[in-house]
Amino acid sequence: MELSDLASRLRSGRLFHAYIVTGADAGTRERAGDLIAQAAVCQAERGVPCGVCRDCVKARKKIHPDIETVRRDPDQAFYNVESMRALRTRALDVPNEAGRAVHIVAEADLMNVQAQNAMLKVLEEPPTHAVFVLLADNPQMLLETVRSRCETIGLTPEETALDGKIEGMAEDFFNEFTKEDGLGLVRAVKPMEKLSKTELFDLVTGLRRRALDAAGQMTEDKLRRLTDTLDTADQMVFSNLKGAALGGYLIARLYGSGE
Ligand SMILES: [Zn+2]
Numbered sequence: 001m002e003l004s005d006l007a008s009r010l011r012s013g014r015l016f017h018a019y020i021v022t023g024a025d026a027g028t029r030e031r032a033g034d035l036i037a038q039a040a041v042c043q044a045e046r047g048v049p050c051g052v053c054r055d056c057v058k059a060r061k062k063i064h065p066d067i068e069t070v071r072r073d074p075d076q077a078f079y080n081v082e083s084m085r086a087l088r089t090r091a092l093d094v095p096n097e098a099g100r101a102v103h104i105v106a107e108a109d110l111m112n113v114q115a116q117n118a119m120l121k122v123l124e125e126p127p128t129h130a131v132f133v134l135l136a137d138n139p140q141m142l143l144e145t146v147r148s149r150c151e152t153i154g155l156t157p158e159e160t161a162l163d164g165k166i167e168g169m170a171e172d173f174f175n176e177f178t179k180e181d182g183l184g185l186v187r188a189v190k191p192m193e194k195l196s197k198t199e200l201f202d203l204v205t206g207l208r209r210r211a212l213d214a215a216g217q218m219t220e221d222k223l224r225r226l227t228d229t230l231d232t233a234d235q236m237v238f239s240n241l242k243g244a245a246l247g248g249y250l251i252a253r254l255y256g257s258g259e
Helices: 003-012 026-041 054-060 081-092 113-124 164-178 183-194 197-213 220-238 243-255
Strands: 018-023 067-070 101-105 130-135 151-155
Touching: 003 026, 003 151, 003 197, 003 220, 018 026, 026 054, 026 067, 026 101, 026 130, 026 151, 026 220, 054 220, 067 081, 081 101, 081 113, 113 130, 164 183, 164 197, 183 243, 197 220, 220 243
Parallel strands: 018 130, 018 151, 067 101, 101 130
Antiparallel strands: none
16 A cells, blocks of 8 residues: 555554554655554544644654654664563553553564564563554564564555646745745645645655755755645645645745744
């Protein structure tokens, strides 16, 4: 499935104690992991994150105390057993703020066998409040016993070519954004009202690409404001924000007085 389909998957299914996220590229897997984590801590408890509750906001800003991403020591080729034992101990702790605590393991396929066995122990009897998300490029490197205890989310790469209509809209919006006053943006967001959810995702993707290419064309501050806004916009679309509201949000964030 594409990342944009993950919402319906989360909405329709129950929340599992453990996931393996595989497929696509590392960045997309991380985003999927973040979205599962947000769904797990969201107060709305409806599978898909609401996007607006305190827990969603903190998750989005990556400051939620109950979401951690575990990363391999870059000096080591594999996770060692100690790091997974430490994770097991932390997983026993009661969450600080949310109803659940989420432990995302980046490059989980780089756990050695002892580390995987330590992970397995906690997967066999997971604390009721714990959710584990294993990000893995090569899930076949994981023990069958680990895999069988996880719900696998297989991502396909996002469509790379955007259709001309969306591309044109992204370009128009971006051109207006680079100008000194933002007055043209009000016109530029108007056509967003008619876009489907998938098209809105594509539009945000198109804007993100332009932002990546735009270093040097605008102040670092302005660029950061754009990329931060797009990160949030992406998740709001994921949580079913409609096109008209997205346009309003972009203008408020990029040209409004407050946050
Ligand atoms: Zn929420």
